[in-house]
Amino acid sequence: MATRQLLADLVALYGKPVAIESVGGVDAAKRVLAGEAFDAVFLASDAIDKLVAAGRIDAHSKVDLVHSGVAVAVRAGAAQPDISSEDAVRQAVLAASSISYSTGPSGVALVKLFERWGITEAIRERIVQAPPGVPVGALVARGEVALGFQQLSELINLPGITVVGPLPPAIQITTTFSAGVCTGSAQADAVRALLQFMASPAAADAKRRQGMDPA
Secondary structure, eight states: OOOHHHHHHHHHHHSSOOOOOOOOOHHHHHHHTTTTSSSSSEEEEEHHHHHHHSSOOOHHHHHHHHEEEEEEEEESSOOOOSSSSSHHHHHHHHHOOOOEEEHHHHHHHHHHHHHTOOOOOHGGGGGGOOOOOOOHHHHHHTTTTTEEEEHHHHHTTTEEEEEEEOOOOOOOOOOEEEEEBTOOOHHHHHHHHHHHHHTGGHHHHHHHHHTTEEE
């Protein structure tokens, strides 16, 4: 879901008809592993590697597209916590009435961070994990969650929230999103051309507009 708007923008720039279905990364990987027919897959780099190992994606077709960082959000109008340092973020998490993160790679990394901080038990009852495909920011906007963590690209276009800012460099969680051609694709050459465009300098500005850096 972190790449949903970016892919829509890149397809529009490419100028040829491409049908893209955006779902949670966990569900997408399961569907490809189960043999559902697609021409290309866009997922976190390590998830693409697993699909390559399973024989679902052509090993020579993998292309890294963007690097995406995690940001912090609160409901519009709510007080904004200090997130200028690792300790400040830790204190903000401990003080929040509820915390949410995604089922994707950033969520996995946050769980490990909370464990390293030794606060997992203290906040366990206050964690609200967003279901696959549901933006954390949507829960924040509805007032169901006080403090949300998710890819910046998934937060910047949502109404009803304030993006406090990115995680500080010491604890920033960066995910590389990649793409690959499915081994069963009947349009492999066309897909390779699309992915080549998406990885080219011509796509860089669109990536930055969505809060990501070109890979």
